[in-house]
Amino acid sequence: xxxxxxxxxFITQVIRMFTPYYLGASAANFSERGGVINIAIxxxxxxxxxxxxxxxxxxxxxxxxxxxxxxxxxxxSFLFSLFTxxxxxxxxxxxxxxxxxxxxxxxxxxxxxxxxSSNTPNFQxxxxxxxxxxxxFQGNIIxxxxxxxxxxxxxxxxxxxxxxxxxxxxxSAGENPEAAESLGIKVRFYKxxxxxxxxxxxxxxGIWLASSQQTFSDGMIAGRGYIALAAMIIGKWKPxxxxxxxxxxxxxxxxxxxxxxxxxxxxxxxxxxxxYIMTIxxxxxxxxxxRPPAADGIPY
Amino acid sequence: xxxxxxxxxxxxxxxxxxxxxxxxxxxxxxxxDPVMVFSKMFEDVFGTGYGIGQTIFKTTxxxxxxxxxxxxxxxxxxxxxxxxxxxxxAFLMAVIVFYLDDYIGYFAFPVxxxxxxxxxxxxxxxxxxxxxxxxxxxxxxxxMLNFVAFALVNxxxxxxxxxxxxxxxxxxxxxxxxxxxxxxxxxLQGSSANITFIFALALAVFLYFIIYKTIYGYxxxxxxxxxxxxxYMGININRIYILTFIIGAGITSFVGINFIFxxxxxxxxxxxxxxxxxxxxxxxxxxxxxxxxxxxxxxFGILDFGGLAVNNMVPKEIMLVLQALVILSILITDKxxxxxxxxxxxx
Numbered sequence: 245x246x247x248x249x250x251x252x253x254f255i256t257q258v259i260r261m262f263t264p265y266y267l268g269a270s271a272a273n274f275s276e277r278g279g280v281i282n283i284a285i286x287x288x289x290x291x292x293x294x295x296x297x298x299x300x301x302x303x304x305x306x307x308x309x310x311x312x313x314x315x316x317x318x319x320x321s322f323l324f325s326l327f328t329x330x331x332x333x334x335x336x337x338x339x340x341x342x343x344x345x346x347x348x349x350x351x352x353x354x355x356x357x358x359x360x361s362s363n364t365p366n367f368q369x370x371x372x373x374x375x376x377x378x379x380x381f382q383g384n385i386i387x388x389x390x391x392x393x394x395x396x397x398x399x400x401x402x403x404x405x406x407x408x409x410x411x412x413x414x415x416s417a418g419e420n421p422e423a424a425e426s427l428g429i430k431v432r433f434y435k436x437x438x439x440x441x442x443x444x445x446x447x448x449x450g451i452w453l454a455s456s457q458q459t460f461s462d463g464m465i466a467g468r469g470y471i472a473l474a475a476m477i478i479g480k481w482k483p484x485x486x487x488x489x490x491x492x493x494x495x496x497x498x499x500x501x502x503x504x505x506x507x508x509x510x511x512x513x514x515x516x517x518x519x520y521i522m523t524i525x526x527x528x529x530x531x532x533x534x535r536p537p538a539a540d541g542i543p544y
Numbered sequence: 545x546x547x548x549x550x551x552x553x554x555x556x557x558x559x560x561x562x563x564x565x566x567x568x569x570x571x572x573x574x575x576x577d578p579v580m581v582f583s584k585m586f587e588d589v590f591g592t593g594y595g596i597g598q599t600i601f602k603t604t605x606x607x608x609x610x611x612x613x614x615x616x617x618x619x620x621x622x623x624x625x626x627x628x629x630x631x632x633x634a635f636l637m638a639v640i641v642f643y644l645d646d647y648i649g650y651f652a653f654p655v656x657x658x659x660x661x662x663x664x665x666x667x668x669x670x671x672x673x674x675x676x677x678x679x680x681x682x683x684x685x686x687x688m689l690n691f692v693a694f695a696l697v698n699x700x701x702x703x704x705x706x707x708x709x710x711x712x713x714x715x716x717x718x719x720x721x722x723x724x725x726x727x728x729x730x731x732l733q734g735s736s737a738n739i740t741f742i743f744a745l746a747l748a749v750f751l752y753f754i755i756y757k758t759i760y761g762y763x764x765x766x767x768x769x770x771x772x773x774x775x776y777m778g779i780n781i782n783r784i785y786i787l788t789f790i791i792g793a794g795i796t797s798f799v800g801i802n803f804i805f806x807x808x809x810x811x812x813x814x815x816x817x818x819x820x821x822x823x824x825x826x827x828x829x830x831x832x833x834x835x836x837x838x839x840x841x842x843x844f845g846i847l848d849f850g851g852l853a854v855n856n857m858v859p860k861e862i863m864l865v866l867q868a869l870v871i872l873s874i875l876i877t878d879k880x881x882x883x884x885x886x887x888x889x890x891x
Contacts, residue, residue, distance in 0.1 A: 333879055334875075337828065340871070341875065355860075513695040517695040
């Protein structure tokens, strides 16, 4: 048991699981810090994963696909902000609608272009960072730009949210938009920025999943967008705590995969439940009270 | 009611038209003839008894789940967890009927339905009590409980009751199958439409009266619209909230009746295929009015079966996109129509 956990391949597995979780969770965090609940993280991940697959298969340039998929993610973010900010429509229902739309689009285009309801043909993954891949053993992980970025993101988002003018204003939009507006802060601009950052980061998570598996399959996101939301809540909307929550969830998921291969005394389904049950317990307040941004979810 | 009828009617009609236009452009863009696709769809849906029957069969669960969610939405409970509630309830229904039908025959049916209702209601009770006691938004808890439900059902099914090398429960005895509608209306021959549909219609009418014509319904809506005022009116808002939430969640389990007793005879993993989310749209489109839900469920039922009808022209997944577009466009048209009304009222 213990020798499995401290093995290099297990740690690699944890890091790989961690990447999409942390990208998704910080995405959700940026949106909620601006006071917009975005439960469509799942949808953003699905669509970006598919669009990366589509563009790579069609054109064959992974970097171009990365760019185009991010642009698609940004476009959907603006659409989302049109609903939630410009028109002040309920954010939860909008999120449900976006999830259905984006998952539906991916399914439809997969059938339309590749005549398959399960997966696309294989394609190239993103290129590795050239110098770092020369590092012995885990060169593969360290040389993966998105994995490296997701670790840097801990510092970037901590700094951005708590130490910059942008972050202060973003938070003020999420805590007390009326007060912020009266001080001359363009609340809508900051809320929109939060949503766009959210769209970019969650798309990056989807792109990474597609790129690392070199195929897009139906259900490959498998609720990761929701686990990301859970990690954000358990992390109490703080980048460093979210990091810990994501690390914990990815540890459990890696454990689950190991158990599936080796067999275990604990049914894997119970490990699957863990993140969700823990989130509820944290919310109920048995492990310290959590407090979302004060104006979270309220249209402004 | 009547004062709000016209604007609601306008915004629903506009949103459906908007969806058709967007979908038409979309089809045109990918090189299909939208007129041909839609006419083929309507031809297959309404042209044959089988088409109508299958559409009714697809509509039934949408009415049931939509009605359950409508109750929750009336007390302002955003129940995103219908998917989990459905699966917990339907699974228990199938398991209980399988274990009991040898012993108590027909009585296994009501026992199973009640047990399913209770299980789904319990799954709704958890977010409701957490909301009331700890003021935690039901949105997140219901989403989380969805996944707990999937994993729990998966475990119980795969480890305990599943038929070997399948993902379903054993079949129920033949005498427990509900009568098909085609036994009464022969032209529906071959379709899976069954009397659950009649039950769904009756339930919708019944809930309409509860919501709009009884004191309980009045209190319910009052809690949903303004909990603070309701509290000072002497309404026990927590009790109304919890009770309505668990009844609503319980009703979603009836979806299992249509599938288990009306169609397959067993519970199957993934049978609900996002029904819990689609039903949110169904209820929303009808402004949470159960009578309206019958119609909006029909619209979604048509899209559901219509997708299969046009499958050789465009992939049937186009209907998933259409359903999502209906939701998003109703959100927009509602907002714009309301804006227009308040503008003209003030002028």
